[in-house]
Amino acid sequence: MKLEARRLHLGSSAGIVCCVVFLLFSNAINTLAELKIHFNMGSTKLRAFDRHVFLPNSGVDVLPAEVLEIRAILYEHPEIAEFNLSKRLQNDPYLYQRTVEGVWPRVFVASSAFLFLITDELPEYAGKKLITRGEKTALVFID
């Protein structure tokens, strides 16, 4: 009888304990809160939301400033299918990876004569032809 009585509430009690502990210590509540924020944003700013989802090239502003500049320079020079990156840009994994994926299908090729570099590096390439200079990056032609 005792066991029966205990079994009578065992499932519910265990379930409640698991749910409460899990909801308190997992990310489930955070997820609901974040989903609610996104949903509110989507419903109140529907037009802006619709615009960024259906706008070509939207969302690139998450890229670092250097990569945005490189993208803009490449956009102005459609003839450049392959480009090179200075050692400093290559050795910075974040900038290198963001550049490679951010400007694809323009491809990084180490032998290309079109070299992107950080503007601080310009003195090292003093004799080379400067094609474009931006705020943070520049494009030089090295033959």
Place this chain on the structure above:
Amino acid sequence: MPAKNLLPEGRRPPLFLLISIVTILLFGLGWLVATLILPVREYDFFELFPFVLLCGITVDYVVVLTVQSMALAFKIVIALAVIGLISFAKKIFKGGKKLFFARSFWAFFWAIFIVLFFAVAMVAEPLIDWDARSIWFLHAKMIYAAEALCYDTGLAHPSVYFSHPGYPKLVPVIAAQLASFMGYWNEYLPKLSLFFVLLPPVFWLLSFARKSWSFVFLLSAFPFALHRLMWNGYMDGYLAIYLAVAMLLFGRFIQSWRSLDFVSCVACFLFLPNLKREGLLLLFLGFLAIVMTGVLLKKRHRLRMDENFSIQMRQVCGWLLLVAPTLLWYVFYTNAWGITKDAGILGDNGLSLFMSRINDGETLKLIVANIFSQLHLPVLLAALMIVLLLAVRRGLLIEHLAPLLIGSLYAIGLVITYLALDFEINWAMANSTNRTTLMLAACLIVSVFWVLLYLERLEVIAGRRSVRQAI
């Protein structure tokens, strides 16, 4: 990136319309394969829908892998989807009406509501996080730019070696198709591909819906506890949710012996390698668990192949289509394109790294401690539930075998991978254990769910007895 165009200039379908059209097309595509595999019986549409959709997603991927050209694949997929939809409509009008929408309307509604909620989050944020930007959606962009998934897509290009080019391409293919369909690339819309991958598991999870705490627990774990991994473009959350669903379906199959559960479970396990490379190990462990459970049960399950030879052949063809992407990608394409090697993972010096780390005595402890530190909550709950279970019965449940076997062997695999990893170990673990341990958490949560369900059933039985006594 220059815009290409499958839609007339200036035409933008509303978001809801876009996902509805694609879902219907995937359903039509999947219907062709699902009817090859499943014997035609009465199934609830709610439970059939995720299986059909999963088949559709897989076949879409198979078509792209086979013909390579996105434009040609698009035409083939549309044609097959239309044939599938016509066949589905015929089925309904030829007296199959009672077959569908028989019950679970509310579960259907909630499943769509939950996935739509996540869909809003998916497209509200651009691609920010590393895996999403540098792996999955970079590959999608490459496929979109090349208008094909072939050698010329550039996956073997040395500049993208960092992006794990050998990883499977299911999500990238759907993302590239969406971008091709709309005619442009941006950092939001391709993420909608995740919506279609999330639909089947949420439907399956809702098929466990009951007015009980065990179900609340299950739903809070999957998909809600997976948090940003459901919308930031990482595949780890999806791998965990599919693994959990596969184990849940297998557990339900053991209880009810319904062939739809078994077929869906196998389809989920087969789907895992299309999401991420770890899926290969999980697929192997899944089949091992199924075989072991079968041996332990000492019972031939009732899922026999039809005796009619042509039906047998149809079933074999259906299953081959679900296995095809794994074989095509991992056996054929990665070798043919020279992208089998993965940056840092089980590389040339993997064995020497493994031996030196094993011998230093500290790294192994560090890895185990790191993995365990991510699993406090599920381990605590699983331990508590197993103690409770042992208090009311002798031994574990047969449903526990799959999650415990898969979980323990996957944990060993994970430790071996970390030991052989060609990265600084502290950095690698700091950046990945929260995701790689999700599969272990999924196994533990599924075990907790089975105990809760068992205790709830016990409670119902005890309740009935006490009512009888009172009367």
